[in-house]
Amino acid sequence: MPQATPSDAIHDFVEARRDDLARYLSDLIRARTVNPPGDEYLAAPVLTDFCQARGIPYETFEKEKGRTNVVARLGAGRPRILVPCHFDVVPAGSGWETDPFEPLERDGRIYGRGAKDNKGPLAAMMVAAEYLKAHEADLAGQLLLVGCADEEAGSRLGMKYLLEECGVEAEMAIVPDAGSEMREIDVGEKGALFLKVRALGRQAHGSTPERGASALWPMIAFLERIRDWRPAVPEGAEGAGLFTPPTLNVGTIHAGTVANIVPGECEAQLDLRYPPGPDPEAILAHLRSELAAVADAHEGVRMDLEVLSNQPPTLVDASNPMVEAIRRHTRAVTGTAAEPIGQSGATVAKFLILRGIPAVGFQPGPEGVEHVAGEWTDLDGLARFAEVMAKVVLDLLGA
Ligand SMILES: [Zn+2]
Incomplete structure (x- = not known):
């Protein structure tokens, strides 16, 4: 120096x-x-x-x-x-x-x-x-x-x-x-969206999974769908070039209790970081539409998304x-x-x-x-x- x-x-x-x-x-x-x-x-x-x-x-x-x-x-x-x-x-x-x-x-x-x-x-x-x-x-x-x-x-x-x-x-x-x-x-x-995603299915005996509705598989399907998705940062957004691209981390996933029970509930927590540009409402709308699509494809399963915190x-x-x-x-x-x-x-x-x-x-x-x-x-x-x-x-x- x-x-x-x-x-x-x-x-x-x-x-x-x-x-x-x-x-x-x-x-x-x-x-x-x-x-x-x-x-x-x-x-x-x-x-x-x-x-x-x-x-x-x-x-x-x-x-x-x-x-x-x-x-x-x-x-x-x-x-x-x-x-x-x-x-x-x-x-x-x-x-x-x-x-x-x-x-x-x-x-x-x-x-x-x-x-x-x-x-x-x-x-x-x-x-x-x-x-x-x-x-x-x-x-x-x-x-x-x-x-x-x-x-x-x-x-x-x-x-x-x-x-x-x-x-x-x-x-x-x-x-x-x-x-x-x-x-x-x-x-x-960056902004940080902390999210909780839940899947609710129906518990059943592990020997007859067809009688239940596993909450785990739709969660895996949802996470796979968003695995490579990131909110688009509009060209010319404020601070363009200063930030790294948006990131998504799946921090936790919890489901089930033992091997011989079909899990009736599954919960995952996500941390999504984004630079100025993307609208957090649009991010949530996209995730909710993906959730709805997954829930539709899994009979007897409901899915929802909760915003734990949103730091702009x-x-x-x-x-x-x-x-x-x-x-x-x-x-x-x-x-x-x-x-x-x-x-x-x-x-x-x-x-x-x-x-x-x-x-x-x-x-x-x-x-x-x-x-x-x-x-x-x-x-x-x-x-x-x-x-x-x-x-x-x-x-x-x-x-
Ligand atoms: Zn310090």
């Missing part, structure tokens, strides 16, 4: 705080914030002590005891840029060669649960915040640096609570919880100033401009957007280390992220 010029004040500031960066991250990893139960109160002091020492005002919010959220504010007025990092982590799981909650620093890397997801980005944001605090007079607007709870379990006690019940508002948000190595800007997330696709316009600023500063700092992409999973960016706050995902750290044994991140990447984010915030809140 090409380095910024030595005369670059932000670069120098960050380089001089490498030890702080490693210490913040190590302290965060040592705080066992495995969700469940979360216990984010163990990690919150890393951020609040830092804020106190540097005169950065902050508030804490808890919807449930011990599920601490911290909102630190730099600057004043609007616009407000929200940068939420989550305190909680997934369980350690098995396969670790080191203690997942005792950070190990080796060859420029730090190993430990949450090193990338999401404590590394928080540690880097603290370094960026320290620089921005020292240059607060240059901010025409606010940075809201948030340490939040409960992200790994749906954010009910975290970002959702802060937005819905604590009066946290912003005009834009950068969520350092998607992508890797600052290569991508997550500008959109989201997309931030590629001309949004956040996208432009992130691209420009990653190019200057790392030599490569981050590229806008649409992703298949969902982050808190999705519900920020659905609440009217344009939000993009952008983060440092190696690919594919989240939620696995041996999670790590590199201090170089974090330092460069701190640098990019300080520059992006100054750019977006430029006086």
